[in-house]
Amino acid sequence: MPELPEVEVTRQGIDEPLRGARVLDVRLGKPLRWPLGCRRDRLVGTTVGPVLRRGKYLWLPLSREGHPAGGLLMHLGMSGSLALLAAPGEPGPHDHFDLSTDRGALRLTDPRRFGAVVFSPALDEPPASRLLARLGPEPFDPGLTAGAVHKALRNRRAPIKAVLLAGEVVVGAGNIYACEALHRAGIHPGTRSDRLSAARAAALLDALRQTLARALALGGSTLRDFSDVHGASGAFQAEAAVYGRAGLPCPRCGRPIRRAVHAGRSTYYCAGCQRR
DNA sequence: AGTTAAACCTGGTTGC
């Protein structure tokens, strides 16, 4: 579920409420993708700092008596969401991590458990640095230019859809937004990345930014599991032009949306208005 | 360098 917009919506929801919160307790449920990697007493008594996002990861920096004390790198996987609760209360069967603080509890609910919460001594040290090492530039980094994207794409022979998903040229697009951005840009998902002109690479970066920004404004997409930290669903899925719409008419040209597979993932596109 | 599959999990939907 959670692609960049959903993770950013989550970040915005927890940043202010948790900034300065004192960690009182930690509860772990069933195992997530990776072990937490630290003892409970490494977290209890720390204070949460400003929450950052890198790609689809969240970073909760911790300090103890004013000194940096590592942090928690969190990922929502396919089905994860975070909630802010006044008190943790009795955990449900899919609640696998609680961080209780003096300002309420942060709870990770993740039925499929592809998500993760990993302690790291710093963002630029392992294990965090290792997990973030392959991430490409942020799509909204003003320093990311169309020229840089075009240059990066020239080195890739894989289909543009697969390259977007890989997140090495630019991070943030998952299956929904990769499909939607390609449709918005009029680019066929099977186009070899190194065959995209500079103009089309520019159009793609533009379309990706517009798609992600629109999703962010709508609170992300909720297909099944995702909700923001207050339990509200996203609304972007109702605006999707192609994702999940195989057989339905393209909103732009009316031709039926097709489904294909790239990098093992369903790709939805319109053969009428997306060209190689 | 690429694609592909498998792995990690649960649950909803589809089809016989």
Next chain:
DNA sequence: TGCAACCAGGTTTAAC
């Protein structure tokens, strides 16, 4: 109604 097959927002690793 039951049950098997298949699908799902992600990522990593291994194999061809």
